[in-house]
Amino acid sequence: MPSVGVAEIVSTVVQPDLFAAAIRIATPLALAAIGGTICERSGVVNIALEGLMLISAFFGVAAALACPVVLGITGVAASWIGVLAAILAGVVMASLHAFASITLKSNQVVSGTAINILALGLTGFLIQVFYQRTGTTDSAVLIPPLFAFDPKPSGGLATAWNWFSGVALGHTPLVYITIVIAIAAQWALYRTRWGLRLRALGEHPRAADTVGISVVRGRYMAVLMSGALAGLAGANLTLEQVGSFSENMTAGRGFIALAANIFGRWTPVGSYLAALLFGFAEALEIRLQAFIGVIKIPPQFFLMLPYILTVVVLAGFMGRAVAPAAVGKPYEKE
Amino acid sequence: MPVLELRGVTKVFPGVVANDDVSLTLERGEIVALLGENGAGKSTLMNVVYGLLTPDGGEILVDGNPVRIRRPRQAIDLGIGMVHQHFMLVETLTATENIVLGREPTRLGVVDLAVARASVVELSERYGLKVDPDKRVMELSVGMQQRVEILKALYQGARILILDEPTAVLTPQEVTELFGVVRSLVTAGLSVVLITHKLEEVLASADRVVVMRDGRVVGETRPSDTDEISLARMMVGRDVVLRVEKGPANPGEVALEVTDLDVDDDRRLHAVKGVSFQVRRGEVVAIAGVSGNGQSEIIEAIVGLRRPRGGSITLLGHDITHSSTASTIAAGVSHVPEDRHRRGLVLEFDLAENLILGDHRRMPFSRRGFLRPKAIAATAKKRISEYDVRTPSASVLAGNLSGGNQQKLVLARELGRDPECLIAAQPTRGLDVGAIEFVHKRILAERDAGKAVLLVSLELEEVQSLADRILVIYEGRLVAEFAGGQVDAETLGVYMTGGGRGAASGVSTTGGVSA
Numbered sequence: 118m119p120s121v122g123v124a125e126i127v128s129t130v131v132q133p134d135l136f137a138a139a140i141r142i143a144t145p146l147a148l149a150a151i152g153g154t155i156c157e158r159s160g161v162v163n164i165a166l167e168g169l170m171l172i173s174a175f176f177g178v179a180a181a182l183a184c185p186v187v188l189g190i191t192g193v194a195a196s197w198i199g200v201l202a203a204i205l206a207g208v209v210m211a212s213l214h215a216f217a218s219i220t221l222k223s224n225q226v227v228s229g230t231a232i233n234i235l236a237l238g239l240t241g242f243l244i245q246v247f248y249q250r251t252g253t254t255d256s257a258v259l260i261p262p263l264f265a266f267d268p269k270p271s272g273g274l275a276t277a278w279n280w281f282s283g284v285a286l287g288h289t290p291l292v293y294i295t296i297v298i299a300i301a302a303q304w305a306l307y308r309t310r311w312g313l314r315l316r317a318l319g320e321h322p323r324a325a326d327t328v329g330i331s332v333v334r335g336r337y338m339a340v341l342m343s344g345a346l347a348g349l350a351g352a353n354l355t356l357e358q359v360g361s362f363s364e365n366m367t368a369g370r371g372f373i374a375l376a377a378n379i380f381g382r383w384t385p386v387g388s389y390l391a392a393l394l395f396g397f398a399e400a401l402e403i404r405l406q407a408f409i410g411v412i413k414i415p416p417q418f419f420l421m422l423p424y425i426l427t428v429v430v431l432a433g434f435m436g437r438a439v440a441p442a443a444v445g446k447p448y449e450k451e
Numbered sequence: 452m453p454v455l456e457l458r459g460v461t462k463v464f465p466g467v468v469a470n471d472d473v474s475l476t477l478e479r480g481e482i483v484a485l486l487g488e489n490g491a492g493k494s495t496l497m498n499v500v501y502g503l504l505t506p507d508g509g510e511i512l513v514d515g516n517p518v519r520i521r522r523p524r525q526a527i528d529l530g531i532g533m534v535h536q537h538f539m540l541v542e543t544l545t546a547t548e549n550i551v552l553g554r555e556p557t558r559l560g561v562v563d564l565a566v567a568r569a570s571v572v573e574l575s576e577r578y579g580l581k582v583d584p585d586k587r588v589m590e591l592s593v594g595m596q597q598r599v600e601i602l603k604a605l606y607q608g609a610r611i612l613i614l615d616e617p618t619a620v621l622t623p624q625e626v627t628e629l630f631g632v633v634r635s636l637v638t639a640g641l642s643v644v645l646i647t648h649k650l651e652e653v654l655a656s657a658d659r660v661v662v663m664r665d666g667r668v669v670g671e672t673r674p675s676d677t678d679e680i681s682l683a684r685m686m687v688g689r690d691v692v693l694r695v696e697k698g699p700a701n702p703g704e705v706a707l708e709v710t711d712l713d714v715d716d717d718r719r720l721h722a723v724k725g726v727s728f729q730v731r732r733g734e735v736v737a738i739a740g741v742s743g744n745g746q747s748e749i750i751e752a753i754v755g756l757r758r759p760r761g762g763s764i765t766l767l768g769h770d771i772t773h774s775s776t777a778s779t780i781a782a783g784v785s786h787v788p789e790d791r792h793r794r795g796l797v798l799e800f801d802l803a804e805n806l807i808l809g810d811h812r813r814m815p816f817s818r819r820g821f822l823r824p825k826a827i828a829a830t831a832k833k834r835i836s837e838y839d840v841r842t843p844s845a846s847v848l849a850g851n852l853s854g855g856n857q858q859k860l861v862l863a864r865e866l867g868r869d870p871e872c873l874i875a876a877q878p879t880r881g882l883d884v885g886a887i888e889f890v891h892k893r894i895l896a897e898r899d900a901g902k903a904v905l906l907v908s909l910e911l912e913e914v915q916s917l918a919d920r921i922l923v924i925y926e927g928r929l930v931a932e933f934a935g936g937q938v939d940a941e942t943l944g945v946y947m948t949g950g951g952r953g954a955a956s957g958v959s960t961t962g963g964v965s966a
Binding site: 308309310311313314316317320321323324325326327328329330442450 | 501503522523524527533535539540541542543544548549552553554555557560561562603607
């Protein structure tokens with residue numbers, strides 16, 4: 118193999134598509150992380166994000182594939198119905214977590230873990246039932262990028278344009294929707310009545326209760342919203358990125374999302390930015406793999422990058438993260 | 452017609468009748484004090500009125516109309532407001548946000564903070580309740596947090612205000628200020644129920660006193676017709692000594708010596724600044740001060756829970772500056788911590804287990820790493836009876852005891868060890884007169900047995916009745932020293948809040964105080 122210089126590696130890796138990939142990879146993480154933020158702000162730990170994403174990724178594809186047969190709808194429209202089905206699946210699954218942790222006051226980590234295991238088993242089983250094979254479903258139609266641009270010939274302004282369009286304009290709709298959701302949720306959390314009450318619930322539910330705010334209703338709403346957002350995350354994975362569902366395809370993204378929520382200090386925009394950092398690490402890993410023979414570092418190291426970053430960021434660099442004071446504690450009236 | 456009337460209210464918890472056929476009236480513009488020991492059922496009764504608990508029997512009438520109150524929202528709508536003993540404030544929200552929470556002025560779901568802030572400022576000025584509307588509650592002093600709570604009730608439209616043990620956390624000046632505010636509220640037409648176990652407050656502020664014991668109303672009187680002694684008798688059901696008799700101190704050799712102590716707090720701020728003092732055998736030295744002025748850090752440094760930044764601590768000549776808690780205990784220091792739930796006891800352990808914590812490594816409680824249940828049970832039995840811990844057996848969980856009995860349990864362990872030096876932080880916090888009497892007698896008994904006692908208390912009454920010497924702490928420095936019995940509460944209060952340095956007479960700055 119010919120020797121390759123550092124400069125060459127850098128110029129090959131640092132291209133618009135590196136950053137575009139970071140944004141793309143960050144999208145499901147960010148959606149789930151914002152869901153986690155809303156859920157934990159209400160005082161309920163949501164370790165089930167992983168399972169919620171997984172189940173909605175599956176039902177998104179399954180609904181999109183069923184559409185032509187059942188409703189006679191084909192093409193991208195079927196995939197959009199799949200997105201709605203994914204949201205619904207996320208909400209239904211989240212309602213289990215809400216019922217267990219709010220109504221039954223069970224341990225929220227145990228409930229979340231149970232949902233993760235259930236989601237893994239259920240999706241694997243349903244692949245066999247629906248598609249008579251193991252591992253992977255059929256492919257649904259991918260939702261295409263919102264804008265399509267051809268690179269312009271090089272030179273001054275054109276280079277800048279190519280960078281901008283390459284990084285920001287080639288994405289699928291949910292990528293943009295995610296950015297809108299992050300900003301809207303941030304605004305809602307700090308400016309609206311809903312946000313003020315949500316923050317009160319997670320910090321001091323009894324204080325909220327004593328001024329007549331329903332803790333149970335507020336927490337149910339929040340958990341179901343996190344289900345809807347995790348559902349969108351699952352839909353993005355299968356219907357915008359991959360096309361089909363394969364077993365355990367979330368591969369820990371739900372947990373990285375949880376970390377992004379913490380790193381983002383329980384704020385929606387913070388969660389998005391943290392997800393972006395993790396997305397960048399993964400995008401970098403994918404591109405650096407091309408140089409495995411050149412850089413004398415074991416390939417496993419690159420695979421580890423996003424996870425190491427998670428650990429380093431949470432343990433080392435962010436100082437003390439202050440969680441909502443009442444998070445994880447079931448609310449008991451006296 | 453009374454604004455609030457309770458007829459035969461009964462509330463039963465599993466195994467306990469918390470309220471037994473309780474009747475009570477509250478007239479417009481009146482302050483009624485609800486007096487009773489802890490566990491007498493005062494807070495339970497008011498929680499029923501506020502809709503936090505559902506009564507098992509009886510009737511509640513507001514303005515003469517029978518009402519059913521099942522949720523706080525309904526109480527609020529009827530004009531009932533409550534300031535809880537443990538504040539119902541969201542620490543991360545601002546004072547304004549806390550006050551309007553639940554009834555936020557909004558436009559299309561968006562909170563109109565300008566309108567909210569204006570209402571808060573208006574209310575605050577009308578009733579003389581000074582608050583900083585834009586600060587987050589966690590940044591406010593305890594006194595100001597309480598004013599936020601009162602404003603919250605007023606903002607919600609309260610005509611009947613229930614104050615649950617409002618003075619427990621306040622300085623003498625803040626108490627005076629609070630009762631001024633309460634008086635102005637009543638003048639403006641509100642009615643106030645004051646839950647308390649402090650006799651002097653009742654006599655100073657109430658129009659009428661209702662005394663509860665064991666869930667029942669046992670008497671009703673007016674402050675002008677009674678005094679502390681008879682109120683205490685009604686409340687406890689027997690004669691109590693309000694101020695323990697104390698002989699002169701007989702100080703011996705120096706037991707505990709703290710020199711130039713510097714300690715940081717949890718936020719790594721300099722909390723204790725060059726503090727020096729001595730405690731001799733046979734004397735009680737009290738550190739008086741407003742909560743959060745470095746008292747906790749001094750104690751934690753002495754007992755080995757916090758690493759001092761500088762200075763030295765010696766016990767009977769041995770350096771214990773950097774000793775662990777285990778070796779500090781071994782050296783002869785016992786510690787009654789300020790928070791018995793967090794540090795004093797393991798609430799999920801039974802009484803016997805709690806009684807040997809800290810001594811569990813030693814004979815006779817364990818040998819070669821194995822506990823010896825018989826020795827533990829025997830000691831537990833002895834100490835439970837010696838310290839009059841009221842419990843069916845030693846295998847009851849500590850969390851199931853009342854506050855007073857829990858405190859006796861802590862004392863039984865710490866004093867049962869027969870220490871050289873006792874460090875007692877707020878030893879009677881939240882206790883009623885009967886239990887206070889017991890704890891005070893025990894502390895003085897230690898002194899008279901030649902032990903050194905360091906007392907930290909926010910209760911000036913307690914400091915004055917126990918201390919042979921009083922040190923006043925302000926912002927991490929000792930700012931004054933007085934001989935016990937030579938200073939009044941007002942003077943102490945002035946020093947505790949940073950005033951009067953060197954101005955008052957009777958100040959002696961001997962004894963290693965860095966003034």
